[in-house]
Amino acid sequence: MIETTAAPFPTIRVRPWLGRLAVAASLIATFMALVWAPTDAVQGDVYRIIYVHVPLAWLAYLAFFVVFLASLGWLLTRRPWFDALAVASAEVGVLFTGMFIVAGSIWAKPTWGVWWTWDPRLVTTAVMFMMYVGYLLLRSLSTDFSRRATRAAVIGVIAVIDIPIVHLSVLWMNSLHQLPTVLRAGGSPSLDAAMGTTLGISVIAFTLVYFAFLAERISIELDRQRRTLEARA
Amino acid sequence: MGARRVLLIAVLAAAVLIGFVAVQNLASSAVYYLTPTEARERNIAAGTAVRLGGQVETGSLRYDPQTRDLRFVLTDGTTRVAVIGTGAPPALLREGAGAVVEGTFAADGTFRATQVIAKHDEQYAPPSPGATPSHQTP
Numbered sequence: 001m002i003e004t005t006a007a008p009f010p011t012i013r014v015r016p017w018l019g020r021l022a023v024a025a026s027l028i029a030t031f032m033a034l035v036w037a038p039t040d041a042v043q044g045d046v047y048r049i050i051y052v053h054v055p056l057a058w059l060a061y062l063a064f065f066v067v068f069l070a071s072l073g074w075l076l077t078r079r080p081w082f083d084a085l086a087v088a089s090a091e092v093g094v095l096f097t098g099m100f101i102v103a104g105s106i107w108a109k110p111t112w113g114v115w116w117t118w119d120p121r122l123v124t125t126a127v128m129f130m131m132y133v134g135y136l137l138l139r140s141l142s143t144d145f146s147r148r149a150t151r152a153a154v155i156g157v158i159a160v161i162d163i164p165i166v167h168l169s170v171l172w173m174n175s176l177h178q179l180p181t182v183l184r185a186g187g188s189p190s191l192d193a194a195m196g197t198t199l200g201i202s203v204i205a206f207t208l209v210y211f212a213f214l215a216e217r218i219s220i221e222l223d224r225q226r227r228t229l230e231a232r233a
Numbered sequence: 234m235g236a237r238r239v240l241l242i243a244v245l246a247a248a249v250l251i252g253f254v255a256v257q258n259l260a261s262s263a264v265y266y267l268t269p270t271e272a273r274e275r276n277i278a279a280g281t282a283v284r285l286g287g288q289v290e291t292g293s294l295r296y297d298p299q300t301r302d303l304r305f306v307l308t309d310g311t312t313r314v315a316v317i318g319t320g321a322p323p324a325l326l327r328e329g330a331g332a333v334v335e336g337t338f339a340a341d342g343t344f345r346a347t348q349v350i351a352k353h354d355e356q357y358a359p360p361s362p363g364a365t366p367s368h369q370t371p
Contacts (some may be wrong), residue, residue, distance in 0.1 A: 038359035042325065047357060112350050113323030116331075119265045123255050131251035137245040141238070174265050174286055176333050178355040191357035 002019050016117060022212045025205035030200070037198040049107045051198055054182070055206040056100035059162050063130060063210065064091030071156030074149050085150040086156055088217035090135050092210055097129045120169035120179035128166055131159040143227065266333050269312035279338045285314060286352070291328045296321065307332060318346035325351035326344065 033051035040047040066089040073082035104122075105115050131148065135155045142148035170177050182189040182199070189196055239267035259269065277283050285307055293306035303318040305328075316334050326332060336345050357363030 041360035041364065042353055042356075042358050043271045047259060054345070069334075111323070111353060113325075114348070114350055117350065126255040127252055130248050130255060134245065134252070137248060140241050142247070174268075176265065176350060176352055176355060178284075179357040181282050181357065184355075191356055192359055194359075195357050 018208065018215060019212045022205065023207035025103045025201070025208050028158070029205040030203040032198040032201055037195050040195075042232060043111055046107065047101055048111050051099050051202040052193075054199060055105040055192060055203045056096045056103065059206050059210045060093050060096040060100060061167070062207075063096060063214075064128070064160055064163055065091045067093065067132075067135075067156045068160035068220060069152035075157070078146075078150070080145070081222070083145075084153065084218050084221035084225065085214075086149075087136070087139060088214050090132055090156070091217060092213045094129065094132045094136060095213075096206075096210070097125070097132070101125060101129065105132075117176055118206055119176040120165065120173040121175050124162060124166040124169045128159070128162040131155070131162060135159065145225075242334065268309040269307060269314045270309055271310050272314070272338075277338060279340050282335070282337055284333060284335045285316075286331070286333045287314070289326065289328050289330060289332050294322075294326070294328050303346075305332075307334060308346070316346050316349070318349050319341055322349050323351040325353055327351070330354075335361040 029051065037048065037051070067086050070082045070086035070089060074080065074086065100157075108117075109115050123205055133153060137154060139148055139152050142151065142189050167180070167183065169175065170179055180189050184198075191199070241278060249312055250256075258277065266269070267277070269287055272283060272285055287307040287309040290306035290308045290313065291310040291345040293304070295304045296302070298321070301319050301321070303320065303322055304315075305316050305326075307314045307316050316336075317333070331354070334344060335348040335350075337347075339345050348353040
């Protein structure tokens with residue numbers, strides 16, 4: 001998928017099969033989530049939004065960690081490809097975060113009884129969302145490539161610290177959001193095996209979606225970089 | 234280009250503002266709720282807005298649809314607080330399960346709730362054969 005050629009910038013060929021795999025996996029995951037997985041004893045069928053809410057959250061964490069690595073890559077090597085990776089992953093991360101916040105809100109109303117509350121998990125998530133929205137807006141304000149990339153990279157390196165804070169917030173403080181079901185120390189995930197399988201397939205599907213979006217966005221960014229360079233020449 | 238720049242700065246300012254509100258709430262949500270014991274230890278005065286969290290004591294949950302009167306006892310195993318609210322509780326409010334209430338203490342020691350939130354745990358499992366999911370049982 002990623003090829004380094006003799007050209008000044010490495011080119012990414014967006015393989016159609018990545019998108020097709022993502023669609024296929026999403027269809028399978030949708031069937032499993034809506035039909036195959038059992039109902040929950042406490043929440044009934046409304047719990048099924050877990051198969052959207054949780055994978056999006058984990059992929060957002062991954063996306064922002066990739067922003068962190070790409071930002072380090074730019075700061076250390078000054079290679080424009082790292083900047084392209086950083087902005088691409090940040091955009092997908094912001095999209096996924098917005099989506100899982102909305103999914104969570106839709107889940108919250110019939111279960112908790114409120115659309116939103118300022119509990120530690122929701123607050124830290126809102127902060128994470130705002131930081132990366134700020135990251136993208138910061139990039140929009142600058143026209144000089146190198147300066148923009150460096151400023152953004154600094155934010156990208158610092159903001160990643162919120163990810164473990166978001167996850168651990170429910171463990172550190174009294175919160176409404178329940179404790180982790182899967183990512184927890186000691187003991188296996190506290191959900192039924194069939195639910196766990198469905199969640200796993202959903203995570204795979206969303207991971208493919210992430211990589212499909214990422215590949216597209218990197219390709220667009222590399223095109224922009226090339227055109228900017230040509231315009232200057 | 235000038236109008237776009239202004240728009241971008243406005244959106245950035247809005248994001249910073251929301252982020253600021255969030256961080257402010259993080260400071261106060263460092264204590265998102267007090268347990269009944271903590272509330273008693275801190276001598277929360279009647280009339281002070283506070284959030285309490287605990288479990289709904291088994292046998293204490295009553296809701297009258299005619300008068301819209303909601304009553305239950307919130308407990309943390311040590312301290313019991315009688316909660317009085319108005320309006321239908323969330324479907325997941327169950328005896329023996331978690332709850333978070335917002336409101337104030339009244340002079341008689343009962344808690345007048347303006348908001349009742351049901352809290353559920355992190356376990357997910359299908360119902361045993363023949364049983365109906367909790368939120369669908371009256």
